[in-house]
Amino acid sequence: xxxxxxxxxxxxxxxxxxxxxxxxxxxxxxxxxxxxxxxxxxxxxxxxxxxxxxxxxxxxxxxxxxxxxxxxxxxxxxxxxxxxxxxxxxxxxxxxxxxxxxxxxxxxxxxxxxxxxxxxxxxxxxxxxxxxxxxxxxxxxxxxxxxxxxxxxxxxxxxxxxxxxxxxxxxxxxxx
Numbered sequence: 001x002x003x004x005x006x007x008x009x010x011x012x013x014x015x016x017x018x019x020x021x022x023x024x025x026x027x028x029x030x031x032x033x034x035x036x037x038x039x040x041x042x043x044x045x046x047x048x049x050x051x052x053x054x055x056x057x058x059x060x061x062x063x064x065x066x067x068x069x070x071x072x073x074x075x076x077x078x079x080x081x082x083x084x085x086x087x088x089x090x091x092x093x094x095x096x097x098x099x100x101x102x103x104x105x106x107x108x109x110x111x112x113x114x115x116x117x118x119x120x121x122x123x124x125x126x127x128x129x130x131x132x133x134x135x136x137x138x139x140x141x142x143x144x145x146x147x148x149x150x151x152x153x154x155x156x157x158x159x160x161x162x163x164x165x166x167x168x169x170x171x172x173x174x175x176x
Contacts, residue, residue, distance in 0.1 A: 007061025008039035010154055011091075013082045016041075018070035019098055022138065026147045027066065034155060055082060064157050065091045066150060067128060070098045074107050074125070081117075084124035092157050095133030096150055102129040 010031055014024045024040065031038040038044075039058040045051075055078075059065070065086040073079050086093055095102075105128075107121055134153075136146045 008037045008044070008058050009063055009158060010036060010038040011059050011062040011065045011082070011086065012038055012040050012068065013065055013079060013086060014068040015070050015073040015076050015079050018072050019068045023096065023098055023136070023143060023146060024068055026143060027068075027150055030147050030151045031154060034151065036154070036158070056085060059085045059091070060089060062091060063161050064094065064154055066094045066096065066154060067133075068096045068098055069100055069102075069105060069128075071100050071104075073100070074105055077113065080107065080121040080124070083128060084120045087124040087127045088120075092161065093128060093131050094150060094153050094157065095128055095131050096136060096146065097133055098136045098146075099138050101135075102133075105129055 012024055012028060014020065016024075020042065028038050028040045028043055039062060041055070044058070045054050059082060067083055067086070105125055107118065107125060109118060113121070134146055134149055
């Protein structure tokens with residue numbers, strides 16, 4: 001008998017070549033040990049999965065997005081697509097600025113992205129840049145500290161969202 005897969009709690013948006021083998025994998029493991037369901041492409045997807053469908057459904061079903069910005073983040077169409085969907089669906093976003101300052105994040109228009117998508121990506125990036133996040137320097141920082149801080153913020157955010165949902169169910173006429 002097939003069982004319906006529960007949606008993820010947390011979607012981890014990142015540029016794999018920069019962060020997958022460090023902060024992203026550590027964060028995924030840390031959240032999993034707290035009995036949360038994080039979505040990380042190489043840990044969650046299986047051969048045969050449709051890339052956009054699986055990722056889009058995970059973002060739509062999650063409650064919180066963690067975006068790990070890195071020096072090559074803006075070079076990735078997938079990163080920007082995921083960020084835009086997270087922002088458009090008004091998910092709680094927890095940015096981690098890893099080896100980059102928010103002011104350094106820029107999309108380079110190389111002519112390969114349609115203008116409407118480029119506008120969408122720029123809007124999402126600007127929204128994310130002005131969201132309070134964690135800053136991390138991989139040379140001087142402590143990986144454990146940033147992962148623990150990010151996980152604590154995710155857990156606190158999920159608890160707050162659960163309280164809001166519970167309040168909404170008890171008092172449907174009140175908009176939270």
